[in-house]
Amino acid sequence: MIRARVVRAERTTDHFVTVTVGGPDLARFEFLGLDQCVRVFLRRPGQERLTLPDSDPDSWYPEYREMAEDVRPYVRNYTMRRFDPEALELDIEFVAHDDGGPASSWAVSASEGDEVGLYPEGIYYLPSTDADWHLLVGDESAVPALLSIVEQAPRDLRAQVYLEVPSPRDVRPVQAPPGVEVHWLPREDAHATPGRLALETVRSATLPEGRPYCWVAGENALPTGLRRTLVKERSVPKDDITFVGYWRAGVGGID
Numbered sequence: 001m002i003r004a005r006v007v008r009a010e011r012t013t014d015h016f017v018t019v020t021v022g023g024p025d026l027a028r029f030e031f032l033g034l035d036q037c038v039r040v041f042l043r044r045p046g047q048e049r050l051t052l053p054d055s056d057p058d059s060w061y062p063e064y065r066e067m068a069e070d071v072r073p074y075v076r077n078y079t080m081r082r083f084d085p086e087a088l089e090l091d092i093e094f095v096a097h098d099d100g101g102p103a104s105s106w107a108v109s110a111s112e113g114d115e116v117g118l119y120p121e122g123i124y125y126l127p128s129t130d131a132d133w134h135l136l137v138g139d140e141s142a143v144p145a146l147l148s149i150v151e152q153a154p155r156d157l158r159a160q161v162y163l164e165v166p167s168p169r170d171v172r173p174v175q176a177p178p179g180v181e182v183h184w185l186p187r188e189d190a191h192a193t194p195g196r197l198a199l200e201t202v203r204s205a206t207l208p209e210g211r212p213y214c215w216v217a218g219e220n221a222l223p224t225g226l227r228r229t230l231v232k233e234r235s236v237p238k239d240d241i242t243f244v245g246y247w248r249a250g251v252g253g254i255d
């Protein structure tokens, strides 16, 4: 378990806040890969200090569940967007979503010195080496992971990237290799479930020939629905698809 403090927080675009955390504990952070997941522990309103479960990786959860409600922190999954081992700083990009869950609300008002707990987890982006090209798809919750993957991709990567975002003001420049085509998909319907636009767009897209490696994440219906389409209608082998439900519409994280 790593303790860190907010160094700075800034709006990246309309619906994204980048929170940079730092501190000496980050010397123990083990970088595993481009879409590395980190469990983020946050103080609840009214709590004076952040109390963290301190047991080993296999048993933190039972310990967490047994913590008294007045000391138990919130815990949510996020992507490590950038890690700087020299400065001992780590960036996380939070979606500032309209449902205002505890993590999103915390990020929007985060200020220097706020304490967080970080529990590094694993990676999902493990492309098959013999893929001809990559299909990378996500809603806004997966934008940090996808940008991290694309910005650090090898120069010869060929990829089609579909990024659904809440508004045109969330579209930003991307540093990507020349063979990577980025399709931003800003939603026009503010009431549409995130992920639906990306699902429908990719379903009807003309995709490159050859064997793809596919990575899809976001609201649960996007990865599960697109995987079904890719397997049934595009004959993509299941082993060539990484699909991860990052969140579920109408369902909050553990409290």
Ligand SMILES: Cc1cc2nc3c(=O)[nH]c(=O)nc-3n(C[C@H](O)[C@H](O)[C@H](O)COP(=O)(O)OP(=O)(O)OC[C@H]3O[C@@H](n4cnc5c(N)ncnc54)[C@H](O)[C@@H]3O)c2cc1C
Binding pocket: 037, 076, 077, 078, 079, 080, 092, 093, 094, 095, 096, 097, 098, 099, 100, 101, 102, 103, 104, 105, 140, 141, 142, 144, 145, 194, 245, 246, 247, 248, 249, 250, 251, 252, 253, 254
């Ligand atoms: C491996 C992994 C990596 C992730 N990386 C990131 C990341 O880098 N950045 C990021 O922002 N999210 C990321 N997520 C998703 C994030 O964990 C969830 O969105 C989380 O539910 C947000 O917590 P909350 O406290 O704000 O809302 P919760 O309390 O969990 O939910 C409250 C309400 O808000 C809704 N909600 C939750 N998330 C969203 C959303 N994104 N848009 C609209 N409504 C939402 C829920 O359906 C619920 O109705 C990741 C998830 C996983 C599993």
